[in-house]
Amino acid sequence: MRKLVSRLAGVCLLMLAATGFAQEHRESGRAEIVREAVKIISGNAYRASSVDWQKAEATALEILASDDSSAGLNASVQYLVSKLEDGHSSYRPVANGGQAPMAQGFTPAPLAPRPIGERIESSGRFPLIRVNAWGGVNAGAAITAAATLRDVLNISLDDDVCGLVLDFSANSGGNMWPMLAGLLPIYAEGSLGTFEGADGKRVSIVSSGNSIALDGRPHFLNVPQLPMPRFLPSHIAILIGPRTASSGEIVALLLAAQANSRTFGAATAGRSSANRVFTMSDGSALVLTTAATIDRNGLKHWEPITPDVESSDAVEAASSWLAGQCE
Numbered sequence: 001m002r003k004l005v006s007r008l009a010g011v012c013l014l015m016l017a018a019t020g021f022a023q024e025h026r027e028s029g030r031a032e033i034v035r036e037a038v039k040i041i042s043g044n045a046y047r048a049s050s051v052d053w054q055k056a057e058a059t060a061l062e063i064l065a066s067d068d069s070s071a072g073l074n075a076s077v078q079y080l081v082s083k084l085e086d087g088h089s090s091y092r093p094v095a096n097g098g099q100a101p102m103a104q105g106f107t108p109a110p111l112a113p114r115p116i117g118e119r120i121e122s123s124g125r126f127p128l129i130r131v132n133a134w135g136g137v138n139a140g141a142a143i144t145a146a147a148t149l150r151d152v153l154n155i156s157l158d159d160d161v162c163g164l165v166l167d168f169s170a171n172s173g174g175n176m177w178p179m180l181a182g183l184l185p186i187y188a189e190g191s192l193g194t195f196e197g198a199d200g201k202r203v204s205i206v207s208s209g210n211s212i213a214l215d216g217r218p219h220f221l222n223v224p225q226l227p228m229p230r231f232l233p234s235h236i237a238i239l240i241g242p243r244t245a246s247s248g249e250i251v252a253l254l255l256a257a258q259a260n261s262r263t264f265g266a267a268t269a270g271r272s273s274a275n276r277v278f279t280m281s282d283g284s285a286l287v288l289t290t291a292a293t294i295d296r297n298g299l300k301h302w303e304p305i306t307p308d309v310e311s312s313d314a315v316e317a318a319s320s321w322l323a324g325q326c327e
Helices: 002-044 053-066 070-082 139-156 176-186 246-256 314-325
Strands: 090-092 117-120 128-131 163-167 190-197 202-208 211-214 235-240 261-265 274-279 285-295
Touching: 002 053, 002 070, 002 274, 002 285, 053 070, 070 090, 070 285, 117 139, 128 139, 139 176, 163 314, 176 211, 176 246, 190 246, 235 246, 235 314, 246 261, 246 285, 261 314
Parallel strands: 128 163, 163 235, 235 261
Antiparallel strands: 090 285, 117 128, 190 202, 190 285, 202 211, 274 285
16 A cells, blocks of 8 residues: 555656646747747847847846746737837737748738729719728739739720729738739839838839839739730829728839829828738747838838828819819
8 A cells, every 4th residue: 555655656746747847848938939039020120120139038038937828928029029119010929820921012911801903983084993902822812813903993994084093091901912913004114112121122113014023023923914904094093091001001102102193081001011921930920020111212101101182082182183184
């Protein structure tokens, strides 16, 4: 009996030791995730150079030490992201699901409940296209989305109209490339803008012959080549507002930099930077602003875009401007 009790006691001690080891391993694992986050953020974020990362890491580990749980880990990494103060970077815990790294011009966004482009019936004389947020990383889906938006554009420009209204006022972003590819014919050829990284390196966006070149290389959405509209508008009115954000802002501002366009409505969300997703070893993801957007005129955009004409009735203001231009 004494031997049995002794053996049971030994088993209990082993179980306690194993439990303690597992707990210590989990604690160490969470701290390693914090250190991994510091390494990724400090090495890739656009505003990383403005942060004392040694001090930030120490504070994040203190936060974790005070609450050594999943919630504490989330709070620690959220703190690190907040130090960037760029208004666009974010952290997606494991519970929210991680994503694979994505190229510039993509900000994770729910798939839009509406199609990427809609022709809106209006009583005015100028066609109105609503450009909606679109999120997705599948190449086939992106090609289909670009073709859908191009079809809407081509139908709207089937007649020789002088002006066109594009509504980005509810476009919260997502993947910019199907939006840009679908609308490409109305962008003046040449440099559309650039993405500038933290190291000052610039990645060019160029339109030529109904095709996009990114950093000198053809974009995959160039194939198959989409049909061109019969006519092109002489003047373009762009509707924006506080819900215009991220990639929606980028596509709008690249067009707004043209001499034949004007913006109407209210100021945008001010998140026109380019983001990239970094998946960490535990499956969580860091969505980091890695580049600033610069338009064709060399203007770097970081703050909200203020419209040329502020109006509570942007459609009416845009129509009036187009009417004056198209007399």
